[in-house]
Amino acid sequence: MAKKKKSAYAEAGVDIDVMMNSLKRIGKKVKATNTSGVVSELGSFGGLFKSPGRENLLVSSVDGVGTKLKVAHMANKHNTVGQDLVNHCVNDILVQGAHPLFFLDYLGAAALEPKVFEDVVSGFCKACKENGAALLGGETAEMPGLYPKGEYDLVGTIVGTVERKKLITGKKIRKGDVLIGLPSTGLQTNGYSLARKVIFEKAGKKLSDLVPGTKTTFEKALLAIHKSYLNPVSAVMKKVDIHGMAHITGGGLYDNVPRVLPDNVDARFDRSTWKIPPIFQFIEEAGKVDHEEMYRVFNMGIGYVLMVGKKDVATTLKILKANKQRAIIVGEVVAGSGKSVLIN
Numbered sequence: 001m002a003k004k005k006k007s008a009y010a011e012a013g014v015d016i017d018v019m020m021n022s023l024k025r026i027g028k029k030v031k032a033t034n035t036s037g038v039v040s041e042l043g044s045f046g047g048l049f050k051s052p053g054r055e056n057l058l059v060s061s062v063d064g065v066g067t068k069l070k071v072a073h074m075a076n077k078h079n080t081v082g083q084d085l086v087n088h089c090v091n092d093i094l095v096q097g098a099h100p101l102f103f104l105d106y107l108g109a110a111a112l113e114p115k116v117f118e119d120v121v122s123g124f125c126k127a128c129k130e131n132g133a134a135l136l137g138g139e140t141a142e143m144p145g146l147y148p149k150g151e152y153d154l155v156g157t158i159v160g161t162v163e164r165k166k167l168i169t170g171k172k173i174r175k176g177d178v179l180i181g182l183p184s185t186g187l188q189t190n191g192y193s194l195a196r197k198v199i200f201e202k203a204g205k206k207l208s209d210l211v212p213g214t215k216t217t218f219e220k221a222l223l224a225i226h227k228s229y230l231n232p233v234s235a236v237m238k239k240v241d242i243h244g245m246a247h248i249t250g251g252g253l254y255d256n257v258p259r260v261l262p263d264n265v266d267a268r269f270d271r272s273t274w275k276i277p278p279i280f281q282f283i284e285e286a287g288k289v290d291h292e293e294m295y296r297v298f299n300m301g302i303g304y305v306l307m308v309g310k311k312d313v314a315t316t317l318k319i320l321k322a323n324k325q326r327a328i329i330v331g332e333v334v335a336g337s338g339k340s341v342l343i344n
Helices: 016-031 068-075 081-094 114-131 192-202 218-222 230-239 252-260 278-287 291-297 310-322
Strands: 056-064 099-109 134-142 152-163 178-183 244-247 265-270 302-308 328-335 340-343
Touching: 016 114, 056 081, 068 081, 068 152, 068 192, 068 218, 081 099, 081 114, 081 152, 081 230, 081 244, 099 114, 099 230, 114 134, 114 152, 178 265, 178 310, 192 218, 192 278, 218 278, 230 302, 230 310, 244 252, 252 265, 252 291, 252 302, 252 340, 278 291, 302 310, 302 328
Parallel strands: 099 134, 265 340
Antiparallel strands: 056 152, 099 152, 178 302, 178 328, 244 302, 265 328
């Protein structure tokens, strides 16, 4: 039997057959993320979703995983970065009280590697199911010459909804409110350019080396999945009037919390209330990074912050504990000018 001739497009670096076969293989997993709101079929030109209702607002966000992808490439482990991206986006819209409806992804690469592609999409599917979001559509682009061989980029867009009357804007934040911090799993998805430079270039560490003072490898520490705070925070929202929330991403506590603060108060964090994870301590010491800069680049162990009135603190902590979410009182809201202040 004559061997099938390779197409001119495939010889140029884009094999349509490989892409279509991979899409067929992951189709079942994608369909498994469908919720009752999904109207369109897999493969449609546009994803269709039922309107959440006239009194509901749509909340959207778009983000990427950054150079955490470089670590995934080094480790040849690709089934977690999709989860990172979905969870990151979920947390961003959760800040305004929104629950996810659907997620859209973009994956760009020099050439599609079926196993890598399917692992990444499996991660999307896993996190979408966990967060109750439908993976409604996506784009896979092969662009030889634009991306380094074997590497890829990810971008995700999420759309969620919140009832207009339940929208959380931060306008209710007032002096005397208590700051409750929810621990991160590590770097989550921010600060990897600095982390990689310090760990692998300056310190000469390998992925298999242990983070000093721990039994955890750098691979495990750096690829720890970005946590979704949706379920525990949603439980709190049902019982407590949350005044404001912040997802601690790039910019750390210094830059993210002020995004929701009124201009007459500050969020004062007491750094003595939580322990800095060893991975951050190593980066600071090995890289000789200024202590304050660490809090601008990294989350430093706090991945999400809730601001509630004093009368609601006990209830909030009780609900979080019941939902297996560790929480720490990390500070308070004081008179100020709309900034984060870190003491101790």
